Amino acid sequence: MGETIEIRGKGVVGGKAEGEALVADATLSFWGEVDAVTGTIIAVGHPLEGERLKDRVLVIRSTKGSSGTPMILNLAQLEGQAPVAFVNVEVDGLAALGCIVNGIPMMSELEEDPFEHIVTGDCVAVDADAGLITISKT
DSSP, X not given: OOOEEEEEOEEEEOOEEEEXXXXXXXXXXXXXXXXXXXXXXXXXXXXXXXXXXXXXXXXXXXXXOOTTHHHHHHHHHHTTOSOSEEEESSOOHHHHHHHHHHXXXXXXXXXXXXXXXXXTTOEEEXXXXXXXXXXXXX
């Protein structure tokens, strides 16, 4: 059985979710860098280019810039292609709004650097209500 790691932080948007981690120490714009219908990251040259968001815990530095973020996230949710949770080092208010509207838990202000502990493929449980992330290493 693999190692289990816990990281405490702040629940920005409450809720609980679990899924496979999708990790990049990078920012991501939902406007123009994510195809909401397929849930695919389409930003050319992005570390997560070609990856799908569906049922994943998205662990990134932050989302970046657009008032379209909540709309694209909502469309992805309606299409069944949205991530199940966000773990961000920095909080973009528009992504937080998108998470609130769509009931997607979001965590930030972590006690440890998530990029030192979480890699794509790990199983990650987010309990934003308790401020706890549990990582099961693959």
